[in-house]
Amino acid sequence: MRDHSSVIPLLKTIGPFNEVADDYNYQSAWDRLSTSKILVIGAGGLGCEILKNLALTGFKNIHVIDMDTIDLSNLNRQFLFRHKDIGKSKSEIAANFIKQRIGEDNINIIPFFGKIQDKSIEFYSQFDLVISGLDSIEARRWINATLVNLSSSNNKIIPLIDGGTEGFRGQSRVIIPSFTSCFECTLDLMSQKITYPVCTIANTPRLPEHCIEWAHLIQWNIEFGSTKKFDADIPQHIQWMYETALNRAKIFKIEGVTKQLTLGVCKNIIPAIASTNSIIAASCCNEAFKLLTDSNPYLNNYMSYSGDYSIYTYTFENNKRSNCSVCGSLPKKIYVESYKTLQQFIEDIKDKQEIQIKNPSISSISGPLYMSSPTELQKITKNNLSKKLNKLISNGDEIVITDVNLPISLRLIVYFTSDEKDPELN
Amino acid sequence: MLKIRQLQKKRQEEEEEAAKSQSPTPTRDSTPVNKNSKVSAAQLRIQKDITELDLPPSIKLTFPQPSSLFEFDLKLIPNSGYYKNGKFQFKCEINSNFPIEPPKIKCLNKIYHPNIDLQGNICLNILREDWSPVLSLNSIFIGLNFLFLEPNPNDPLNKEAANCLVKDKKQFEKNVNNSMKGGYIDGVYYDRVI
Numbered sequence: 001m002r003d004h005s006s007v008i009p010l011l012k013t014i015g016p017f018n019e020v021a022d023d024y025n026y027q028s029a030w031d032r033l034s035t036s037k038i039l040v041i042g043a044g045g046l047g048c049e050i051l052k053n054l055a056l057t058g059f060k061n062i063h064v065i066d067m068d069t070i071d072l073s074n075l076n077r078q079f080l081f082r083h084k085d086i087g088k089s090k091s092e093i094a095a096n097f098i099k100q101r102i103g104e105d106n107i108n109i110i111p112f113f114g115k116i117q118d119k120s121i122e123f124y125s126q127f128d129l130v131i132s133g134l135d136s137i138e139a140r141r142w143i144n145a146t147l148v149n150l151s152s153s154n155n156k157i158i159p160l161i162d163g164g165t166e167g168f169r170g171q172s173r174v175i176i177p178s179f180t181s182c183f184e185c186t187l188d189l190m191s192q193k194i195t196y197p198v199c200t201i202a203n204t205p206r207l208p209e210h211c212i213e214w215a216h217l218i219q220w221n222i223e224f225g226s227t228k229k230f231d232a233d234i235p236q237h238i239q240w241m242y243e244t245a246l247n248r249a250k251i252f253k254i255e256g257v258t259k260q261l262t263l264g265v266c267k268n269i270i271p272a273i274a275s276t277n278s279i280i281a282a283s284c285c286n287e288a289f290k291l292l293t294d295s296n297p298y299l300n301n302y303m304s305y306s307g308d309y310s311i312y313t314y315t316f317e318n319n320k321r322s323n324c325s326v327c328g329s330l331p332k333k334i335y336v337e338s339y340k341t342l343q344q345f346i347e348d349i350k351d352k353q354e355i356q357i358k359n360p361s362i363s364s365i366s367g368p369l370y371m372s373s374p375t376e377l378q379k380i381t382k383n384n385l386s387k388k389l390n391k392l393i394s395n396g397d398e399i400v401i402t403d404v405n406l407p408i409s410l411r412l413i414v415y416f417t418s419d420e421k422d423p424e425l426n
Numbered sequence: 427m428l429k430i431r432q433l434q435k436k437r438q439e440e441e442e443e444a445a446k447s448q449s450p451t452p453t454r455d456s457t458p459v460n461k462n463s464k465v466s467a468a469q470l471r472i473q474k475d476i477t478e479l480d481l482p483p484s485i486k487l488t489f490p491q492p493s494s495l496f497e498f499d500l501k502l503i504p505n506s507g508y509y510k511n512g513k514f515q516f517k518c519e520i521n522s523n524f525p526i527e528p529p530k531i532k533c534l535n536k537i538y539h540p541n542i543d544l545q546g547n548i549c550l551n552i553l554r555e556d557w558s559p560v561l562s563l564n565s566i567f568i569g570l571n572f573l574f575l576e577p578n579p580n581d582p583l584n585k586e587a588a589n590c591l592v593k594d595k596k597q598f599e600k601n602v603n604n605s606m607k608g609g610y611i612d613g614v615y616y617d618r619v620i
Binding site: 020146155199364365368377398400402409 | 427428429430432433434464465466467469470471473474476477478479481486487488489492493494495522523525526527541543545547548549551554555557558559560581582583585
């Protein structure tokens with residue numbers, strides 16, 4: 001038996017701030033530890049900490065996804081991995097380690113070695129909670145959009161706890177799809193990748209980074225053309241990059257071009273700090289515990305942490321953005337008679353008063369169906385107008401409607417009804 | 427999760443209230459949504475940006491692959507300035523991380539311009555260091571247009587061209603004219619664009 005003496009008092013006492021005190025009950029809160037299904041995305045710096053925290057808190061059903069393999073440079077902070085594991089899947093090794101440490105009978109932890117995009121909507125809908133410790137904005141946007149869509153299409157609310165670190169700084173946030181602001185709402189606030197003006201790189205370098213970017217962005221193409229793509233994982237490529245940058249640095253009397261910096265600039269590496277990861281992961285797992293057991297109020301909804309100039313944290317509520325392209329307009333269902341052409345469909349949409357559009361452009365996942373502007377696209381796509389809508393898209397496909405009068409993108413999920421014939425033609 | 431269920435219940439009640447006050451609509455059972463039918467966030471944004479384009483007559487877009495809005499060509503014919511009546515071709519590529527990452531724009535002609543190098547790289551601040559997701563495709567095209575009306579010798583990529591523009595505007599104008607007809611300037615051949 002495992003020792004839960006540290007968790008039980010937290011669950012047994014109903015705290016003064018408990019928001020659901022009337023419905024709260026110790027037994028069901030306790031049961032949530034073993035019944036809740038949690039998905040952890042990312043088994044890297046944050047992921048290792050998150051998995052360790054969840055397992056030691058007593059959660060028993062955990063899935064973990066990561067597409068990466070273990071690298072030598074991970075070992076200083078990704079403590080579930082050992083030297084012998086280099087080259088193996090992060091998620092699989094992490095799951096095995098946790099299983100061995102906790103005991104196979106006490107935890108059910110299932111790894112998946114692959115991309116999050118490879119899993120179906122049904123896979124994601126089985127979870128009670130998702131925690132992400134990712135370094136990629138693209139993957140975060142994807143899981144955010146997937147969970148927001150689940151909240152509208154299946155009415156299934158799966159909270160997303162997102163942790164992120166960059167050097168000494170980090171943040172954790174709680175996203176309750178369709179209720180709180182989502183990841184996409186605050187995309188404008190993301191810090192940009194560091195870039196340097198091309199003209200500075202080309203003519204007036206002052207920093208070692210300028211020399212490396214010159215080799216990387218300009219000289220590589222002149223030397224090898226577009227046929228040979230630069231790959232930062234090939235040692236010879238990095239060596240060439242380093243030597244080219246070093247020569248340039250000598251000409252401009254700039255010091256500090258090293259092989260490590262070359263690798264850092266080309267791969268856009270930001271050094272990871274182990275303790276930042278533990279702080280942020282701890283916050284994420286506390287929120288998971290509170291959300292799932294209802295023992296205390298959860299974070300509303302963003303905590304930023306900064307440890308580079310002394311220590312500072314700030315918690316605030318990020319507002320929902322009304323014109324957010326993911327959660328601003330949740331897709332609505334629309335039923336369309338099977339005989340309708342794209343043109344007829346557009347006329348119908350224009351007639352709908354609540355939508356208020358005059359000259360819509362429409363696209364689906366496979367590309368534009370009809371674009372009212374610019375002229376060039378209008379010419380290409382106008383042939384689609386006479387085609388039947390059910391020949392252009394399939395049942396259940398999402399379409400997006402934009403219009404200059406529309407501040408948002410309108411998303412509709414189209415279902416076809418069985419009316420095959422146009423009654424007006426009879 | 428009790429709290430979330432309470433929130434959901436409250437919203438459902440509000441929606442039912444709202445539905446009651448409106449005329450009743452027929453309900454049908456929902457069919458499950460197939461998994462890969464969602465439009466990506468980047469595509470949503472590109473479509474929005476393209477719908478809202480308001481371009482000067484000097485810029486024309488062409489879409490060699492009508493099934494994708496992620497790649498297209500741009501033709502710029504300045505109606506005044508040094509580059510008047512030249513036909514400049516550009517390729518615009520947008521990746522799935524848009525609008526976090528700016529579009530990649532390259533000039534397909536080898537041209538004599540202080541801010542464009544011989545490989546077609548363009549030095550325009552909003553294409554790189556000053557790009558921000560609040561900017562739109564329109565702002566980039568307007569910026570590109572401006573670069574041909576007012577070449578900027580202070581931020582050169584083609585140093586010779588920039589120096590010439592600073593020292594001798596008449597000579598620069600002559601060089602531009604000669605280069606646009608397809609010819610050598612300082613030993614470098616430039617493409618015919620007129």
